[in-house]
Amino acid sequence: MKKNALILGIESSCDETAAAILEESDEGLPKLLSNIVSSQTEIHKKFGGVVPELAARSHLDKIDFIVNKAILESGKKLKDIDAISVTAGPGLIVCLSVGLNFGKALAMTLKKPFIAVNHLEGHALSPKIITELKYPYLLLLISGGHSQYLAVKNFGKYKRLGTTIDDALGEAFDKTAKLLGIKFPGGYLIEKLAKKGNKDRFFLPKPIINKGGCNLSFAGLKTAVLKISKTLKNKQDKYDLAASFQKTIEEILIKKTKIAFNEFKKINTKSNNIFVIAGGVAANNKIRENLERLSLEENFKPIFPPRNLCGDNAAMIAMAGLERYKLKKFNKLDYPAKPRWPLDKKATFLKGAGVKL
Numbered sequence: 348m349k350k351n352a353l354i355l356g357i358e359s360s361c362d363e364t365a366a367a368i369l370e371e372s373d374e375g376l377p378k379l380l381s382n383i384v385s386s387q388t389e390i391h392k393k394f395g396g397v398v399p400e401l402a403a404r405s406h407l408d409k410i411d412f413i414v415n416k417a418i419l420e421s422g423k424k425l426k427d428i429d430a431i432s433v434t435a436g437p438g439l440i441v442c443l444s445v446g447l448n449f450g451k452a453l454a455m456t457l458k459k460p461f462i463a464v465n466h467l468e469g470h471a472l473s474p475k476i477i478t479e480l481k482y483p484y485l486l487l488l489i490s491g492g493h494s495q496y497l498a499v500k501n502f503g504k505y506k507r508l509g510t511t512i513d514d515a516l517g518e519a520f521d522k523t524a525k526l527l528g529i530k531f532p533g534g535y536l537i538e539k540l541a542k543k544g545n546k547d548r549f550f551l552p553k554p555i556i557n558k559g560g561c562n563l564s565f566a567g568l569k570t571a572v573l574k575i576s577k578t579l580k581n582k583q584d585k586y587d588l589a590a591s592f593q594k595t596i597e598e599i600l601i602k603k604t605k606i607a608f609n610e611f612k613k614i615n616t617k618s619n620n621i622f623v624i625a626g627g628v629a630a631n632n633k634i635r636e637n638l639e640r641l642s643l644e645e646n647f648k649p650i651f652p653p654r655n656l657c658g659d660n661a662a663m664i665a666m667a668g669l670e671r672y673k674l675k676k677f678n679k680l681d682y683p684a685k686p687r688w689p690l691d692k693k694a695t696f697l698k699g700a701g702v703k704l
């Protein structure tokens with residue numbers, strides 16, 4: 348009898364040390380046998396952001412334990428694993444190196460294939476762990492380091508339709524949280540505070556809303572939040588600013604997603620339009636509700652990963668690994684860590700002053 352592939356996923360690109368075991372199934376959907384995520388929030392909180400050196404040290408301390416825990420919880424043995432897939436980029440090079448070297452050593456010892464995974468491809472495929480996902484689809488990737496609309500034409504074939512020209516959306520949430528006095532990483536608390544506030548109290552700008560296609564920009568919005576944050580007097584003022592920020596983001600995403608839908612329809616001429624929203628910010632309830640409603644109105648099928656698979660995890664790395672394993676796309680053990688690794692290699696770099704849209 349053919350054995351179903353068993354993949355170990357390892358993730359250490361930023362401040363989460365994670366490992367997961369995923370098994371291919373006969374029925375189509377893979378089975379997630381374990382998914383361990385250890386976050387370093389407590390370590391970085393007092394610095395207001397991720398400190399690379401401390402993050403790398405913590406990965407080194409934990410990686411062995413986390414991988415062992417994932418294997419133990421899966422009910423499988425180390426020798427049952429068919430391939431080791433590891434995030435090789437993009438991310439902090441000192442952090443990536445920890446997971447990458449650990450995975451390479453394991454692959455060499457076990458004499459099993461090693462698969463270098465693009466972290467962003469992991470996000471792109473994250474819904475596939477729980478639901479069927481057919482190509483092509485439109486992807487909105489909204490995370491701590493990226494904000495992009497991509498046409499995913501096939502496995503590994505990406506065309507970028509739009510990107511942020513400055514800050515990523517997760518970054519904008521985190522910076523706004525910091526200005527409201529919430530400790531890092533406070534992005535996810537904005538929507539909680541927003542529920543108590545008046546969303547129409549403060550006017551915030553929507554940069555490049557009427558130009559630049561479905562490219563995005565959040566830097567001007569952040570500056571406006573900074574100015575207003577200096578005038579806040581009480582808790583209600585903070586709630587109102589959080590609500591105004593959340594509302595502005597929703598409006599930006601609705602407008603830009605409509606443009607992305609039209610761009611995608613030029614690529615996908617069939618009527619089966621699929622829209623995947625992935626990355627840490629995709630856990631935001633109001634963003635989910637808004638984009639779900641818009642999708643249904645515009646004849647797109649919205650697909651989200653479950654909330655626990657929106658942020659960084661190794662299940663999505665194992666998922667991307669499984670897809671590569673099926674295609675026998677293995678890598679050599681000298682594969683480098685890549686701090687920058689865009690999904691669409693042909694897309695022009697669109698960041699910094701003087702960007703022409």
Ligand SMILES: Nc1ncnc2c1ncn2[C@@H]1O[C@H](COP(=O)(O)OP(=O)(O)OP(=O)(O)O)[C@@H](O)[C@H]1O
Nearest residue numbers: 490491492493517534535626627628630631658659
């Ligand atoms: N409910 C929420 N609402 C808004 N933002 C959220 C929510 N939950 C998490 N985030 C944001 O998601 C981001 C983390 O997402 P993720 O882990 O995918 O990013 P990353 O791995 O740091 O970046 P990248 O994937 O681009 O390398 C943080 O900026 C966090 O504030």
Ligand SMILES: [Mg+2]
Nearest residue numbers: 490491658659
């Ligand atoms: Mg991520």
